Amino acid sequence: MNRQYFLDRFHVTVPQLELLTGTALSQGGDYADLYFEYSTYKDLLLRDNEVSSGSFHIDYGVGIRVLKEDRTGYAYSENTEMPAMTSAAKAAAQIALSGSGKAAVQYGKPASIKPHAGFYPVEKAWRDSSMSGFIPVLKKLEQLIYAKERRTVKVVARLSWSESEILMFNSSGELTCDSRPMGSLVVSAVFSENGKNENKTSSRSFRMGAEMITDALLEEMSDEAVSGIDARFRAIRPKGGKMPVVMGAGASGILLHEAMGHSFEADFNRKGQSVFAGMIGRKICSEPISIVDDGTIAGNRGSCNYDDEGIRGQKTYMVRDGVLNSYLHDRISAAWYGLEPTGNGRRESFRFNPIPRMRATYMENGNASREDLIASVKKGIYVDEFSNGQVKIGEGDFTFYVKSGFLIENGVLTAPVKDINIIGNGPQALMDIVGVGNDLKIDNGTWTCGKDQSVPVSCGIPSVLVRNLTVGGNQ
């Protein structure tokens, strides 16, 4: 990265950055960092057969953080002139005034990850493309859906792209720069049959350039948007209760995100709140299971060249061979545990302080086939399309919403089901995973995690069989 380009972007010099971190530490703080951001976001919206709405947004500013022991002072400024930044640094510095007198904590420990070429492949920068050039993309996607499904009555499609230029500097003198692209395409269609309406959505999102838009992508998304519509119109609410659940490969990774991933975030564990607190090194599920949080998948929505604390992107085994191996750390929790950060210190924008967050969370392959897992269930359900999920960290109770799936009766998929919520307990669900497929798939949809702040993530999983979950339904 061209450091000078970034310094010029924010109209600052290295001596000024040093002055600012010095001001931030003036009340006795242990560590200070600066996070400069210049982001542009653009989008185009197709609705009622025309691309008649569009927007762009610019966001610019610097966030200043001071750490004292485990405590955080945070302030930001939307301009990068020295008086404004100095004022923010002084506001953040206040946290140190109520120190306990303990020895300074070392937050600035550099990570020992090898340099890499970067995880955001860009062949065609978004900024080099004209907005008007993307209008035919949306129209073609719409046409494909109408052509593939005669019951289509409405199509709404949005293409959005953003580019963020980030400069980070900390009181250890580390200066880090990153350029982060993101492109997202989402299409929703409404289908009508005999006066009944059903809808489906398909989305893709990547940290890459405009080359992500290809004919193949539009074919894939239009196929996905119309697939299973017959089943959707015929779908029933199953009889609710506890039953085995086969989770289809890909989007079922929401199970890992909600049921386990959040509980592995180190801030919850440092405070003793997580159901997995104090369990590092313990066996928490059967041996073939390994669960990863990975910031190194090229082009993935959750990937990070660096996290938002300047730590290099990396791959972290949370569970390895059934044993709880690592929490997900930012600098604060890593210092608290005496470990190196895992590159999970992320934030929504310069307006927020970083906290431990997931990136791309997935389970590694097992040995079973999807068909074998389904065949092993006498009475249960198979689920493959989801929307939102949620977890209660302390209890470990999680839920996720199933948009579509099938009943399993005597080892065979039968009636389609839809609109049901599944609820379970994270540790128990992990223990209840009795079969792992060999068909790992990363879901490249527009997943966004909303733990206090919104950050882009992704998830994935091979097909898995969970012995017992509570499925909502008729009584």
Next chain:
Amino acid sequence: MKNGKDTANLISETEKSLAVGCMEAALRHGARQVRVSLNKSVMDTCSMLNGKLDKVAHSADRSVFLYIFADDRYGTFSTNMLDRDELERFAAQAVDSVKILAKDPFRRLPGKERTEKNALTGTELGLYDENYNIMSSRKRVDIAENECIYGKGGCVCGESRLISEECEYSDSVDDNFTADSDGFAGRHTEASFGICSEMTVEGKDGRKYSGYWWDSSPFLDGLRRGYCSETALTKALAQTGPERHKGGAFNMVVDSSVSSRLISPVISALNSASIQQESSFLKESLGEKMFSEGLSLIDAARTPGKPGSRLFDTEGVATKDMDVIRDGCVKTYFTNTYMSLKMGIPPTIEGISRPVLLPFGNDNGQQVFGAAEIMHECGTGIYVTGFNGGNCNPTTGNFSYGIEGFAFRNGKITHPVREMVITGNMLTLWSRLIHAGNDARACTRWQIPSLSFEKVDFSG
């Protein structure tokens, strides 16, 4: 509460002039009509962990939004770089961007006769408290510290063990100035003071349980202090030792702290944009009886001194107090200027401001008619005190939500329940409304009381 002309002053005259200048620049560059909205806010937060200061944060935001109508085309744009030259370039780029879009003849500003004329200072609704000006870092820390009970005498956990207390005090001021090229200018200024607390305990079964509570007010003196942590602890302890509860169709009582979750999909379905996009389970419902006679919902948009009140919506259209649903009959859709022209129906307001669900079923005329009284009336069922995930399909109204709460019998709570899910359809659910209480929480914008429904499907 104090109400004066020159209290808030978050947005300066210079900044207003920058916003208006940006609008004029867009007109110069070829826009036919323009609306500009300048938002400015300040927020301070003081967080405590286990009785000790954990985080202080100060935020100050300002941004300009431009809504451009050019050659029957439309786009929205924003920036927080408020330098005059930067705004000139921004406006020019915005107009150029709009010109590449397809024509949409229904896009235009609202008629002048519909816009608000009396939102001049931003303080007309009395939502700005001058006490905000006397707040200091020390005062904020003091309030947050006094809220904590960790390690104090009031923190009694019985057989459970306290794991953590997270408590936060925050205050903020939001100031908005909106103007359009047809002469509308309006201002809305609102302060907010809030406290929240989350307590986590470990029960004697070794499991962890958490409880959360909050309070907020536009006025510092209206903020109820010294009870959030205690209430959160009580809630956490009440959940210990949950039992599995067999599924079935039961009466459901929903606490006023979470009942807005159930009316939210109904309000969303009354949005004309959803109806026009065939994504509403309430299409063709205007004037029709769709719900129980007990459901009456009004928009009390212009109530002085109450959270959520506002004189104008995002288009600058004057709000009014109005029926949304009366005796189960749909009385209005939320229709902005664009949807009005596109669908050929009268415009109303862009969205609800301050929904108020009216009491129902209090046949004994009880003065306080909250969850306890409603459980007494219902006899047996499940008392829902929290929702854990779930969703409602906006097209069909089918829903499924995880719940937490308690089983009750003969009007009395018997035990906490866990891992339960409710499933149904919004139209059916609201046709089975039995009671609506009068205990909506004063601190919330959505005034939704405790509710009860019959024959709700629970899975467990």
